[in-house]
Amino acid sequence: MNPAFQALITIVVGVGGCVGYFYLSNLFVDRILFPASGPNAGRNINRANMVRPWLFLFPAIFALGLYLAYPVVATLWLSLTDRSAGGAFVGLANYQRMANEPKFWEAISNNMLWLIVVPAASTAFGLLVAQLTDRISWGSIAKSLIFMPMAISFVGASVIFKLVYDTRPAGQDQIGILNALWLAFDGGWGSFLVLRIAPALILLAFAAFVLYGIFQTLRPLVWGVGRHGGSSRWGVAVRAAITIAGLWLCYKAFRSVYEVLTFDFPYGEPQTWLTIPFWNNFFLMVVLIWIQTGFAMVILSAALRGIPEETVEAAIIDGANDFEIFFKIKVPQIMGTVVVVWTTITLVVLKIFDIVFAMTNGQWETQVLANYMYDKLFRANDWGVGSASAMVIMVLVLPILIWNVYNARKEMR
Numbered sequence: 001m002n003p004a005f006q007a008l009i010t011i012v013v014g015v016g017g018c019v020g021y022f023y024l025s026n027l028f029v030d031r032i033l034f035p036a037s038g039p040n041a042g043r044n045i046n047r048a049n050m051v052r053p054w055l056f057l058f059p060a061i062f063a064l065g066l067y068l069a070y071p072v073v074a075t076l077w078l079s080l081t082d083r084s085a086g087g088a089f090v091g092l093a094n095y096q097r098m099a100n101e102p103k104f105w106e107a108i109s110n111n112m113l114w115l116i117v118v119p120a121a122s123t124a125f126g127l128l129v130a131q132l133t134d135r136i137s138w139g140s141i142a143k144s145l146i147f148m149p150m151a152i153s154f155v156g157a158s159v160i161f162k163l164v165y166d167t168r169p170a171g172q173d174q175i176g177i178l179n180a181l182w183l184a185f186d187g188g189w190g191s192f193l194v195l196r197i198a199p200a201l202i203l204l205a206f207a208a209f210v211l212y213g214i215f216q217t218l219r220p221l222v223w224g225v226g227r228h229g230g231s232s233r234w235g236v237a238v239r240a241a242i243t244i245a246g247l248w249l250c251y252k253a254f255r256s257v258y259e260v261l262t263f264d265f266p267y268g269e270p271q272t273w274l275t276i277p278f279w280n281n282f283f284l285m286v287v288l289i290w291i292q293t294g295f296a297m298v299i300l301s302a303a304l305r306g307i308p309e310e311t312v313e314a315a316i317i318d319g320a321n322d323f324e325i326f327f328k329i330k331v332p333q334i335m336g337t338v339v340v341v342w343t344t345i346t347l348v349v350l351k352i353f354d355i356v357f358a359m360t361n362g363q364w365e366t367q368v369l370a371n372y373m374y375d376k377l378f379r380a381n382d383w384g385v386g387s388a389s390a391m392v393i394m395v396l397v398l399p400i401l402i403w404n405v406y407n408a409r410k411e412m413r
Contacts, residue, residue: 094384126296154354
């Protein structure tokens, strides 16, 4: 049978099945289960109205239970059993074996690095583009171009960037843009400014930004209990965790400054960028940032357009400049949207698989949790450890998902 004809039949059967289900279920409720006639007509109508929404929701609830709840329960059970021993219950042995593997901790650390960089960069770039494109005449065209990567699959984007990072032997023409640019540096003053001074300044600016964030985090505690919130036990714990993470980032930034300034760059030699440990993770992150910036831009642009003009006009009358209007007037009013965009991208990052699988397959210290799970399940055929890693991903994703749903429900009230 022709594939197009099969697709048409599938659509007709699917849509017809939905229409038939809703029509027949409505008929069943109104004519058989709770007929709107007889001495109890009023009570039957009320009961029918109470049952009808659940009857209509039943297919969705059944599908969610079948395709979400059941796999979670089955995966949890597999993580507690040994398939090679006929499904014998082994308790937490699979989790213990997973915790003893260096590749698992490599995946955890890389996922944490992705969590720090990608949501922040995508949200920041999206917010910047959303603000700037509204101020130029060809802003709509710019938005369309920036949003375009969202239409490309992760695997397709990975293929594009593999060409960007492509390496050919020395003496041949480099088709990879990055290597073509790299070979233009010869170790002179231009190379010194671009490869040493510029990255060092960027890293120092990042460290200054993080230190300012630490200061803002600790300031309410220094001022005293009860001011600006965060004085409860949970608030203090969260602020302490943020401070520790910020200090770690500052340490990494200052250490990277030293390495950049003292590193012996191999000028004139093509580089295999995806095999350079640590930095290859950033080359992979660029792909996801390129894709997710368009998503952040669209959502944040709509939020910026929803800001009342009166507040901006009042700020202008009070003498505020463009930077003050943006950071002190606009950003605080859309902070809820910024957080939603940030957490949504965080969920994508926690599940990242396609880019790593297509570009490095977890080699050269680029392993992430989803690719680690795939390796265990389908390469090593170790269903116990693979299922345990799947549960780790779920535990990391679930709190953010619940928090997003909670905030969405709170805003709807």
